[in-house]
Amino acid sequence: MSAVVVHAMAHQEELPLAIRVRGLTNTFGDQVVHESLDMDVRPGEIVGVVGGSGTGKSVLMRAILNLRRPQAGVIEVLGVNALSEDKDARLAVERNTGVLYQNGALFSSLTVMENVSVPLKEHYPELPLDIVHDLAMLKIRLSGLADTAAAKYPSQLSGGMRKRAGIARALALDPALLFLDEPTAGLDPIGAAAFDELIRTLQQALGLTVFLITHDLDTLYTICDRVAVLADRRVLINAPLAEVETFDHPWVQEYFHGPRGRAAQSAQQSPNAHAGPGEKE
Numbered sequence: 699m700s701a702v703v704v705h706a707m708a709h710q711e712e713l714p715l716a717i718r719v720r721g722l723t724n725t726f727g728d729q730v731v732h733e734s735l736d737m738d739v740r741p742g743e744i745v746g747v748v749g750g751s752g753t754g755k756s757v758l759m760r761a762i763l764n765l766r767r768p769q770a771g772v773i774e775v776l777g778v779n780a781l782s783e784d785k786d787a788r789l790a791v792e793r794n795t796g797v798l799y800q801n802g803a804l805f806s807s808l809t810v811m812e813n814v815s816v817p818l819k820e821h822y823p824e825l826p827l828d829i830v831h832d833l834a835m836l837k838i839r840l841s842g843l844a845d846t847a848a849a850k851y852p853s854q855l856s857g858g859m860r861k862r863a864g865i866a867r868a869l870a871l872d873p874a875l876l877f878l879d880e881p882t883a884g885l886d887p888i889g890a891a892a893f894d895e896l897i898r899t900l901q902q903a904l905g906l907t908v909f910l911i912t913h914d915l916d917t918l919y920t921i922c923d924r925v926a927v928l929a930d931r932r933v934l935i936n937a938p939l940a941e942v943e944t945f946d947h948p949w950v951q952e953y954f955h956g957p958r959g960r961a962a963q964s965a966q967q968s969p970n971a972h973a974g975p976g977e978k979e
């Protein structure tokens with residue numbers, strides 16, 4: 699291992715965590731979704747969060763984003779207490795986190811340009827409108843949409859374009875962290891591969907930390923630095939994929955070594971994996 703790599707790794711260890719979760723408990727009535735859950739996300743990595751249906755992936759994301767108050771636990775985002783009642787702390791977390799919900803969750807009565815402008819106007823009401831427009835257009839282009847998409851309404855876009863518009867809006871405030879809830883769900887394989895590529899490109903170009911909930915094995919194999927597995931009310935393992943694949947747990951073995959897991963693995967090993975056209979939707 700070169701001295702540069704050793705230095706870089708040592709440096710990364712010293713950086714404060716992007717997300718730190720300790721002792722998180724989430725319940726709904728009698729149902730315990732998380733119990734004393736711990737999770738770390740390091741800055742600059744893409745973490746894929748997987749787990750069976752109902753294991754609490756979305757609830758975990760909502761708790762980190764302070765959209766749901768847990769019964770117990772500590773959550774820090776970039777060193778700030780994300781559960782704080784303090785207005786400045788909440789604002790700091792809000793400005794540093796961009797979210798892409800399933801289906802983009804755009805306002806249907808607003809154009810793409812207006813949708814992307816919403817967070818800018820809300821957080822920086824003093825910004826002149828021409829600057830808001832230029833910033834929003836920059837994000838629309840960054841998300842891989844053509845300029846002509848800016849004037850369109852969500853109903854006039856394809857599913858993939860809506861997701862790209864959702865990414866543009868998530869990036870509006872230049873957040874350090876990007877949260878994605880099943881970003882490739884509903885996309886055809888070529889569209890999904892192109893979207894994975896977009897996430898990786900944006901992460902590298904903007905130095906983002908990405909928290910990504912997915913069921914898509916191709917996404918895990920293609921772009922995730924780490925995989926966090928939710929099961930038994932906690933994060934079972936949070937490690938590079940090679941390590942997770944060998945983890946001794948029935949769900950993990952079924953997921954990674956079932957037919958779909960094997961297919962995704964061999965696609966990744968093939969030299970032409972995901973060599974589809976870098977198409978724009």
Ligand SMILES: Nc1ncnc2c1ncn2[C@@H]1O[C@H](COP(=O)(O)OP(=O)(O)OP(=O)(O)O)[C@@H](O)[C@H]1O
Pocket residue numbers: 726731749750751752753754755756757758
């Ligand atoms: N607002 C709520 N009220 C009651 N129960 C809820 C609420 N939100 C989530 N739950 C329950 O918490 C559990 C975890 O839900 P969550 O949506 O986080 O699962 P998930 O891992 O994201 O599942 P999937 O992969 O199917 O999307 C589920 O049993 C769900 O029914």
